Amino acid sequence: MKTIGETVAAVGQTTDVTASYYDDARRDRLNPSNTTSSGEQFQAGRADNAASPVYPDGTKLLVWNPGTRRSAVVRVNNAGPYHGKRLLDVSRTAADALGFRKQGVAKLRVRVLEAPTEREARYQRGRTYAPVPGFLGIFASIETAVTDATKALASLVVSPAVAAPVRPGYVKTASAVKGRKVIAKLHKRGWKKKLASARKAKRKARWAQHRATRKTTGPARSSSSRARMSQAQPRSRL
Known part of the structure; x- marks a missing residue:
């Protein structure tokens, strides 16, 4: 597992990883619980969360599938999978969005967009992270997807006045x-x-x-x- 300092240094770097996906604990016998290592509940029906044995909880990643050219922004909120050389385990819906659910395993290209703060990386019971975009679309390369990913993340960061409008x-x-x-x-x-x-x-x-x-x-x-x-x-x- 990378430290927060190492994750900060890795922002902007692109890595090829072997990835798989996992499902809700009620359907996936290899998933022991829907409670993640971050304290947030695992959401198999959303394309914006993933598990990793390398990146700390709270890390925002841009994921691109070279085989389908589909891309998504996910946040790491769980540890795992601890199986072979797999470095990423996305949600079932993220695997659908990226186009490799039928295969089960795929070679993906990953870029670190944002490193977590110490508070985001620590376990917190009942945690709910701020949302990330999830599926972005189809792009020729991960470099062309970066611009859209940055804009999508910026659109989710709103001022308190907009986030909680008065009646x-x-x-x-x-x-x-x-x-x-x-x-x-x-x-x-x-x-x-x-x-x-x-x-x-x-x-x-x-x-x-x-x-x-x-x-x-x-x-x-x-x-x-x-x-x-x-x-x-x-x-x-x-």
Whole structure:
């Protein structure tokens, strides 16, 4: 396994390697687990990840197949294969994209595009690396694919404002941040229960007031009606 310093020195260098591919652990008996040496989950259905016993985890590689002239950018996120002289083990979908899945093994040309940082090379449980382009297209040589690979990588590097756009019509102000903090505190204090109990007490008070009003107004209405009846003139029976 190369050190990070050796990988940095290898950036821009092209090497011919013997490569194979591996599949999901549920289908591939030679793959013991989908948890990789980097901590990221192996994605057999994506053409952007690979394993290598030479390059450290996090290394970005440009891979070109001389037999099909197909090219892809992959990131190393696992160690292996430890079989013969194979120096690269791409995902099943990457092998499909590069056009050697039926053969199983192929001679590929590899160029180191970027070396990993120390943090990227270390194991981190549940890790998710930033995406890389995967399949690029068909090129006459790996040199002609470098330009497209560089552009594709640059297009994936976006500013934080673009990566996490705010909602339309929403402005993140200091007062808005303060308001969210206040709401968070109220949640911790159980403000919903307090609000529900306050509403319940208010409804009880209104009902009690309504009943009291009915008691006071009910007899008054009946007495007034009796007074009106007593004041009425008796009808003549003639």
